[in-house]
Amino acid sequence: MQSQGATLYGLTATDIGTLLAAMATFAVLVAIYVASTVRDPMTKRVKALNERREQLKAGITASASKRRAKIVHQNDTTDRMRVLLSSMKVLQDDQLKVAQKKLAQAGIRSKEWAIAIIFGRMALPILIGVTAALLIYGVDLWPDWSSMRKFGTFAGALLLSYKAPDLYVNNLITKRSAEIRKGIPDALDLLVICAEAGLTVDAAFGRVAKELGAAYPELGEEFQLTAIELSFLTERRMAFENLAERVKLDALKGVVTTMIQTEKYGTPLASALRVLSAEFRHARMMRAEEKAARLPAIMTVPLILFILPTLFVVILGPAACSISKAF
Numbered sequence: 001m002q003s004q005g006a007t008l009y010g011l012t013a014t015d016i017g018t019l020l021a022a023m024a025t026f027a028v029l030v031a032i033y034v035a036s037t038v039r040d041p042m043t044k045r046v047k048a049l050n051e052r053r054e055q056l057k058a059g060i061t062a063s064a065s066k067r068r069a070k071i072v073h074q075n076d077t078t079d080r081m082r083v084l085l086s087s088m089k090v091l092q093d094d095q096l097k098v099a100q101k102k103l104a105q106a107g108i109r110s111k112e113w114a115i116a117i118i119f120g121r122m123a124l125p126i127l128i129g130v131t132a133a134l135l136i137y138g139v140d141l142w143p144d145w146s147s148m149r150k151f152g153t154f155a156g157a158l159l160l161s162y163k164a165p166d167l168y169v170n171n172l173i174t175k176r177s178a179e180i181r182k183g184i185p186d187a188l189d190l191l192v193i194c195a196e197a198g199l200t201v202d203a204a205f206g207r208v209a210k211e212l213g214a215a216y217p218e219l220g221e222e223f224q225l226t227a228i229e230l231s232f233l234t235e236r237r238m239a240f241e242n243l244a245e246r247v248k249l250d251a252l253k254g255v256v257t258t259m260i261q262t263e264k265y266g267t268p269l270a271s272a273l274r275v276l277s278a279e280f281r282h283a284r285m286m287r288a289e290e291k292a293a294r295l296p297a298i299m300t301v302p303l304i305l306f307i308l309p310t311l312f313v314v315i316l317g318p319a320a321c322s323i324s325k326a327f
Helices: 013-036 043-057 064-072 076-087 093-105 113-138 147-196 201-212 217-232 236-246 250-265 269-326
Strands: none
Touching: 076 113, 093 113, 093 147, 093 236, 113 147, 147 201, 147 217, 147 250, 147 269, 201 217, 217 236, 236 250, 250 269
């Protein structure tokens, strides 16, 4: 009778090799699929910009109150949230405007989510607070905790649930602003080239958005939207002000101020943008040098915990072995 040889969980070496080969083949196929289906980061953004162009063509920007009413009533769920909040007298226009502005800064074009954020501030503390109260006081899931610790956990859950929507949106704003900050110097250099080539401001913004769309999709989206608004809005100043409101970044506000002054007084655009580009590049270099200066202090703890013990083992290990053999 022929021997089966050594087995692992009932599998022979041939079976294990076959499984590993199948897994490797599957991994190669997945890698080929991922490499061949690379998506353009600007696809969804261009679709949203086209919708914005159609809105501007339809004249939706005429009245802020009419625009807000149309946006709010686009979704049935949002409409029900709005009716509930209005019936409870907790929905205010100023609060809605602030939420819509934060959503725009976070890159969320659908302003109907402002109602969802305001509703979340009210619903999440109730939902999470009731759940925490049942777990802490009703079920007594942690009987060893003191009364102060239980109350602190319950209060922390309420506070965190109330601030959760704002924290999420602020996190998106911070990440998006950081990505836009990286591309501003390059965008200003391209704007200078376009201005010196004789392109108009809206054409220059569109060209820069097209060139920077792959490297900096957030900045390309904002510039493309600004180019669209420059073409359709009655006042060009409004397009630049909208750009400053959509991006929470002081550097971009300085660019917007320069563009408005250039439009108003007719000053040379290329020279002003060249100066701003040099300042932003200098600021970016200063931030890089600041991070490099903090590096020795940051590396102290990993050096002590991980590198030095290993170094001591490598250096003193042979000597310790020799000493132990001698004795």
